[in-house]
Amino acid sequence: MNTSKLKEQLPALLTQTLVVGAILYVALQLFHNTQANLEARNIASGFRFLTVEGGLPINDSLLPYSPADTYGRAFFIGILNTLFVSALSIMLATVLGVLVGVARVSSNWLVAKLAAVYVEVLRNIPLLLTLFFCYSTLLAFLPAPRLSVVPFGDIFINNRGVFVPRPLFQDGFGWVLLALGIALAASVFLVRKSKRMRDETGRGLPSGWISLGLILGLPLAAYYILGRPLEFDVPVLKGFNFKGGMVLRPEFTALLIGLVLYTAAFIGENVRSGIQSVDKGQLDAAKALGLRPGPIMRKVILPQTLRVCIPATTNDYTSLVKNSSLAVAIGYPDMVSIGGTIIGQNDQAIEVIGMWMAVYLTINLVVSLVMNWFNAKVQLVER
Numbered sequence: 617m618n619t620s621k622l623k624e625q626l627p628a629l630l631t632q633t634l635v636v637g638a639i640l641y642v643a644l645q646l647f648h649n650t651q652a653n654l655e656a657r658n659i660a661s662g663f664r665f666l667t668v669e670g671g672l673p674i675n676d677s678l679l680p681y682s683p684a685d686t687y688g689r690a691f692f693i694g695i696l697n698t699l700f701v702s703a704l705s706i707m708l709a710t711v712l713g714v715l716v717g718v719a720r721v722s723s724n725w726l727v728a729k730l731a732a733v734y735v736e737v738l739r740n741i742p743l744l745l746t747l748f749f750c751y752s753t754l755l756a757f758l759p760a761p762r763l764s765v766v767p768f769g770d771i772f773i774n775n776r777g778v779f780v781p782r783p784l785f786q787d788g789f790g791w792v793l794l795a796l797g798i799a800l801a802a803s804v805f806l807v808r809k810s811k812r813m814r815d816e817t818g819r820g821l822p823s824g825w826i827s828l829g830l831i832l833g834l835p836l837a838a839y840y841i842l843g844r845p846l847e848f849d850v851p852v853l854k855g856f857n858f859k860g861g862m863v864l865r866p867e868f869t870a871l872l873i874g875l876v877l878y879t880a881a882f883i884g885e886n887v888r889s890g891i892q893s894v895d896k897g898q899l900d901a902a903k904a905l906g907l908r909p910g911p912i913m914r915k916v917i918l919p920q921t922l923r924v925c926i927p928a929t930t931n932d933y934t935s936l937v938k939n940s941s942l943a944v945a946i947g948y949p950d951m952v953s954i955g956g957t958i959i960g961q962n963d964q965a966i967e968v969i970g971m972w973m974a975v976y977l978t979i980n981l982v983v984s985l986v987m988n989w990f991n992a993k994v995q996l997v998e999r
Contacts, residue, residue, distance in 0.1 A: 650966065657963075665962050666691070672957055674949045676865055687958050691968075694954035695975055701868065701950065702937045702979070705875040709936065710929075712880035717887020717925075718913065731884065738881035744942055746878055751870035751946045758866070761857050770850045772858060777865040779858045781848035788845035795838035796831070803827035867948040871940070879936045886928045890921030922994045930987040934980040951975060 651661065666688035673683050678696045681689065719731035738746070755775055759765065764772040764779075772779040807823045814820035839846070851861030894917050902912040944953040955968040 661964075661966070663967055665958075665964050665967070670958070670961075672954065674954065676868055676949055687962070690954050691951065691958065691971065694949060694951035697949055698937075698940055698943075698951040698975075699979070701871055701875070701943070701948070702940050705872055705879065705936055705940070706933055708872070708876045709879040709883055709932075712876060713883025713929075714887055714918075716880055716884030717891065720884060720888040721891050735881045735884050738877055739885070743874060743878045743939055744945060747870060747874040747942055747946055750874045750877075751866065754866045754870050761853060764853075764858075770848075770861070772851060772853075775866065776857055777863040778869065779851035779861050779863050781850045782860070782862045784847045784849055786845040786847060788842040791842055792835050792838045792845065796835040799830040799834040803830055806830075865948075867943070867946050870946055871943050871948050875936055875939060878939070879932055882932045882935075883925075883929055886925035886932070887921060889928075890923075890925035891917055893924045894920045919994070923991075926987060926991040926994065930984060930991075933983050933987065937979050937983065938976060 667686055669684055670687040670690045671683045672687075672690045674681055674690060674693055676697060677693050678700060679693060681693050716731050716734060719727050720735065722728045722731070758773065758775040761772075761774045761776055764774040766772055770781050803823075803826075806821065806827055810820040810823035849860045851858040851863075853859075898916055898920065899912065902916045907916070940950055941952040943950040944956060947953070952972065955972055959965045959968050
């Protein structure tokens with residue numbers, strides 16, 4: 617019996633072996649040809665260039681950096697910039713996308729039509745054009761540093777960027793963070809206990825207000841008891857520009873706005889389709905219980921919408937991360953922009969492209985893993 621079964625599977629095994637062998641042969645030939653071409657052009661291979669002083673100026677950096685640092689450090693700064701703008705864009709695009717999706721199914725004719733126009737326009741304009749428009753608009757309408765717009769406090773907006781105070785953490789601030797951590801842990805415990813009480817007795821605790829009081833009150837109490845261990849470096853106009861504080865440059869702001877507006881249009885359509893997939897009987901039952909439109913949307917419709925829109929939104933998140941590479945077009949120093957400069961100086965194109973691929977693959981796998989976990993949590997479980 618086993619012999620006859622093996623004979624039946626033998627042609628398939630031979631075919632698979634030949635295919636794998638052919639792929640390995642082609643890959644080996646490509647490797648040898650690449651090595652020969654690099655040697656013929658006197659181009660060094662390997663990653664030793666990452667330890668060489670780069671001399672690259674980078675204006676936007678989340679960590680201390682100077683042109684005397686290595687290429688490896690410069691590329692790492694680019695990775696951090698990519699992660700920062702991608703994470704912030706995902707959060708803002710999600711909020712805006714949910715609002716647009718809810719507006720698309722609004723009973724208000726004007727709100728629904730405005731949301732529809734936003735979705736149709738933004739989805740059908742290439743992102744690169746949106747980025748160029750945001751960048752040119754920001755530079756065209758923002759004033760010079762001496763005429764900065766001051767919305768409130770020590771925040772200054774001009775064509776050099778948005779200048780805000782930089783927090784300077786003093787001794788003892790760690791205890792404030794510890795108090796915040798304790799408040800968060802207590803809030804999670806309280807919410808779970810309230811949910812369990814509601815399932816068992818039908819009545820729960822006002823966990824939302826109590827949690828808000830803990831999260832705000834406990835750290836503030838620790839902050840004042842410890843003598844306010846937090847100071848701010850305030851930006852000050854000196855000469856033709858501001859000194860001190862933190863700055864969000866126009867390139868970063870334009871990239872953030874463009875990514876958020878573009879991705880939110882797709883997320884809004886996901887939310888709209890998810891809302892419309894909820895059975896009408898759910899809405900009728902909620903109305904029969906006397907719920908108002910706001911609680912119906914928050915507690916009945918949107919939780920069921922998640923089961924439909926999460927898979928498509930996961931694709932939008934991964935696309936946003938890859939679309940952030942268009943930052944090179946407006947001068948924001950992300951990973952692709954810095955890597956391109958490294959290629960221009962060292963001709964290490966294969967190595968840099970390989971690093972790009974590895975970083976984007978890692979980021980998107982992590983995003984997919986988190987979203988798949990969240991998707992599994994919100995799915996209906998058959999008893």
